[in-house]
Each structure stands twice: as structure tokens, then as C-alpha cells.
Amino acid sequence: MHVSRRIQPVLAALVAAALTFVLAVVVPFSPASRTDAAAQTLPGVVSGVDVAGHQRPGGRQIDWRTVAGPGGQRFAFVKASEGEGWKNEFYDEDARAAADAGMKVGAYHYARPAEDPVTQAQYFASVINAGPALSLPPVLDVEVDEGLSPQALIGWTQVFLSEVEQATGTKPMLYTYRYFWTERMANTNAFTGYPLWLAAYQNQAPRPVGGWDKLTFWQRSDSGRVPGMNTPVDMNVFNGSEADLSSFSAGNYAVGGGVLESFQVPESGELGILEQDNTALVVAILGLATGILGSPQVHDAAAKFGFNPEDADKIAANVKDLAAQGQLPVGDLRTMMLGDYSVGDLLILLANAQK
Template identity: 40%
Template sequence: MVWHMRSLPWRRHARNTAPARLTATVLFGSAATVAALVATDVLPVPSWALDGIDIASHQHPSGSAIDWQSVADSGQSFAFIKATEGTGYTNPYFSSDSAKAAAAGITPGSYHYAKPALDARAQARFYAATLATGVSPSLPPTLDLEETGGLSTTQLQDWVRDWIDEIKTLTGRDPIIYTYYAFWIGSMGNTTEFSEYPLWLAYYNSSLPDEIPGGWDEPTFWQYTGTGSVDGIITDVDLNTYYGSDAELQALAGSAGSGTAVGNAADALEPIRDAAVAEAGVTNTVEHGASTLGLSVIDIPLTTDLLVNLLGLVAGEVGPEVVLGSAYSAGFDTQTSEAITSAGTEARDADVTLPQSEINDLVSSVLGNGDGTVTLQGVLQILNAFGAQDYLTQLITTGAKWAPTGEVATLPSEDAATTTSEVVPAQ
């Protein structure tokens, strides 16, 4: 169903991707919430502000694809993609969606859904591990803060401070803080301590309030609905505005700092990231073509995801379960997927260090013609160089199979890790 909203004069792009009709019942659920969120006076949005979306695995129902070319054609300039939640959930579509967005000319970003009942620094490290294997440049790491985890206001402020301190240490970047209007005022005590960081404010109205919470003069990003419609995405989607120009958006995007844990890992993975974006461009063309014909398209995973996650496992940045999932997604059968994961774990435990130049040479040989195609033989040769035993001979002997065009295994569910509140305005 396509929803329509009255024309807003400050929207930069005329588009047919209008947000859902903004009603108190749909957006807020109760008169009390409306009173907490809606102010009487509003601030205008500049005419040059940019449009963008944020997504999670929810935008891939039953494994369906996002037509990123159509998303770009609809005028979306940026896309925040959920990366992690707590310390146990990684969005299985994060890596490929980031690469596909970048290949379509959309500036990618990421966010971590905070679970304050769990340790702040451990969550920052978990998120950083995923960022180390992600697309670069990208928008700054983002803390999605919309639940208290039972913490008091002071405890929650301490939690946010610890998370920010850890993510800055690991990435060398100042993070973005995502929150919604009533939450910051009520649960965070409207503290102004964090106003030096960019604000991404969820405020579901046709205009912003006249007074921004937390000591911010204005938000850097504004999420104004969670039930928008955008070409290329078959579900409702969050719609956002960026308070800046195209040039400023590109300046905000960047890479992890040199010498940081994430920066060092990202430097080593640069050849793979380049190949992933190249492969994503080809995949976008296929998925867009099928979508144009009105066909139902299952998301096509990138084979480079497996290589990125494997080297992340070897470096101790990602867990074996992530590699196993990406091996299934790449089309390997159960036996082969388990063998690849075992080899990666063994290589990690062998603690073999190779010069970056040698790693680059190994990766280049695996990628071959640079179109993103990764071979089983090449993957296992890399792991062998890092100290794993010769799994290739073992797999050939036992008749391992790889069927990239076959059925993709069921991906882990976001809800299996944690469930988020239905009454807050973001995922």
C-alpha cells in the first residue's frame, strides 16, 4: 500500500515516496506520548536538506532483496543500515546492503542498537568488529539509544559515556547519537553533556520542535516517520532528513583512524572491500532488472562477504557463527561451510601474523579478475597461509559441494537475539 502526505514546501526532492499519513494513533499510540513529543512551535527545514533512509533486516521479509538502484533513483542520498544489537546479534544483510548502497551512489552509514542492560564497552567492541569489515568511507558510527535497560538516569548517562569512549578509542571517530525526543528528556534527564556529537533525532511530526533537547542547536539528521514508502523497498521504511549539503555529507563520511584497531583491520581488508563494491554493482543491476520486470527477487548475497568475515575471524574481530552464516549464504553446503569455519578458527588460534603486503597479494590472487568472485580453493589457501591445516585436500576427498545458485540457507533472525519495543519510533 502506498501512503500519501500533504506536500511539504521544504522537501528538496519532489518524489512519489511520501511518508505515511502522520496521525497520533499510528505514530504515537497514546495521548500522553503525543503531549511529550509534540511542541507548539516548529523550526523550518532548509530547502537544501537531503533525504535518506535507515533500514534493518526487517526490510528483507522472507529474504527479499532491496532494489538499491530504485532507492537511489527516488532521491535518497544516504542509508543508515543496522549493524549490531547488544553483544550477540549482527544483521546478516549489513555487509551486502552497505556495499550495494555504495555501489548505487548512496552514502552508507551504520548503527548499533543499544541494550543498556549489558556492558557498554563490550557492545562498542562488538559493533566495532563489524565496522572493521564494512564499507569505507561511511558515515560515523552511530549509537541507537531508545531503551533504558532498567538503568537510572545517572547510570544511563554513565553507560553512554563509556560506550562513546570505547568506540572513539577503537575507531578514532566521533559517533552520532540517535534518540527520540521524549526519551532524551525523560530517561537521559535532558543532559547537555553529549551535545558536542552529531544528533540524529527521531521526532514524528511534519516539522521539528522549536526547542531541541540535550543542548543541541539543531539535529544533524531528523527521522520524521517510521512508516514511509520508498521505491525499491517493499516494506515501510524510516525516512530522514540531513541538515547539510551533498558536499557536507561526503565530508562527514570517512574512515576509521589510522592506528586504531578498526582502522588497521580496515586497511588490511581494503582490496576485498573494493571488490565487494564492484560485485555489488553487478548484483544491483541484476536485482534492479528483475524488479523492473515485476519479479519477486530474493536478496543475492555477495561472495566477498565470506572472505571479509573470514579474515575478520582470523584477526579475532568476528565470531565463527558469522563466518558460518556467510558461508551458507554464499551457497556452500553444510560440510563445506563447517570446514571453512573450522579452518578460520584454527587460523585465528594459530596467531600467525603476515605483512599487509602479503595479505594483499593473497587476496588479489583469490579475487582473480576483480569482479568479486571468490573460490573455495583460494579461501582455504589464505587460511592455510595463516596456519590452518590443509582443508582443501580433505574437502576434495570427501566430495564437498558448492552450489552458489541454489537455495540460500535461512539467515539468523533479529528477534532471536533480542526484540525491540514497538512503541518507540525507530528500529
């Protein structure tokens, strides 16, 4: 996901070939640095995508029948709304076309915690209630706190989810990533009654957070290449069989489990980079923030993790830009440095800092 209406949707090369993050300008990866590991449909799992407006550059349509056919994707989540009143202009078209192609389809809302949860929930519900029929639960995408304390954010989330369920008649699902839930939601276990969709860009499925006993969906990459798509796209895996997915779409949220717990992506070098402990890179970024170090030192730290020189340059440049704009999340970086977090966790944090 990781896309806000408040910035021009862009692909910033903060990762080696497997990942891209939406920042300030479109920065394509060098073809020589790419492999197919993050883009292939994985054997033995039910694969799907999630899309937003930036999958429609210039309004170009997604060929959903190709996505579902040669692309092998079985489900899709489409961004519907954000904040108190913004709607993805392509939502209805993409949700309907994906369903017509035989895919299970859901919708998600990008949370703006600085704004009212009831207003946002009612707006999200109005968009999906008026749109094409959905076969997957509505999703709250919560990735930024916008200044709320963990307790306040927990309360905000409870209000939003309750309001959506009441307005749609369907229990919603939560999308987040590990660092955010652990540190900004105090790793609360208050939401285990809702299915969990967790983002983590790595070779092996992550452990659940917040008291959940399993993931329901795992977003494993945001740079997949799928036939029928005009751009890189988020790749996801359902924790169950196709029969389980059908049962889940019928409202049996307890179904599934056991697939991701033992699953290993075919070894991918670029995902291996992101699985490393991020301490050395965080130290260099904090050094830049305090003026002790500069962009060359951030570049060198990124290069030591295995990023190619071009991508290391882009990481350093984007960190420098964040610092110059006063958007570098210094407090989060200090927390992350002391915790057990990966390079992938760090890059998701930096991507969200641009929003």
C-alpha cells in the same frame, strides 16, 4: 529504527496513515487512509533512509540503485548490531550495495543498557571494521533504559561512545527521541560534542534536546514508501546541503545547519494528528491500566484525536496487550501526561515498551 531482535519484527498500526511501529503482528494500513505526504522526497532537502532486517522480508533484496536513483535518497544508515553479540544478517550486503549505488552509508547499534557497554561497543566496532567501508559515522541508537537511572545511563553511554571511537578511529553519533532524552537521560548536555540524530514524526523539524544547538539528522517518519524498497521505511533529512553532507562524511561535523530550522513539510493531516498534545489519550491509557476504563474508552480517545476506527481499535488492542503482559510503562505515562509531549512521542514510547 525501533526494531529489536527479541521480538518478531512487525508493523503495528498505532498511527494513522503516516506512521507504523514495530510491535507483534504485521498490520497494514488501509490504502484509503494513506497519503503521499510522508513518503515523498521533499524538495530542497537531502533525504535518506535507515534500514534493518525487517526491510528484507523473506530475504528479498533491496534495489539500492533504484532507492538512490528514482527514489532520490542520498544516504542510508544500516542496522549492524544489537546488544553484546547479535548482528543483522543483511548488514554487509546492504551497506555495500548502498555504497555501490552512490549513497553515503553509516551503521547503527541498538543499545541494550542492561548489558555491558564495553562488550557491546567492541562487538559493534568489530562488525563495522570487518565490513564494507563507511562514509558516515557509527551511530549509537539509545531508546531504552532497561532499568538504569539517568546517571547510570549517562555513564553507560559515555563508555560506549568512547570505546567505539577508540576502536574505529571515528567519532560516533547519537540517535534518540525527545521524551527519552529529556526524561531518561535527564536532558543531559554531556554529549553535545557528538552529532545528534533525533526522531520526531511531525510536519516541522523538532527543536534540539540536551544542549545541542542543532540537529544533524531528523528522522521524520517511519512509514515512507521509496522505490526499490519492499516495505515501509524510515525517512530522514540531513540538516544541510549535499555539499555539506560530503563535508560531514569527511569528518567535518560542524558543517550544516539552518536548513531544518526553517523547514516545513508540506502539510500532512496524519502528521498533524501526531503533533497534538497527548494528555487525553494518556489519561485513557492510565485508566485502562488501573481498571477504571477499558479498551472502548481508549478507542474513543484515539478516535477523538482523528485516528480512523480501524487504527483506534488497534491502538486500544495493543495498549490492552501491553497492560496484560505487565509491559505498560505506567511511570513514563504519568510523567508524559504532566509534560509537554505529543501523540507521536507517546506512540514511540509504546513501541519501545514492546522491546
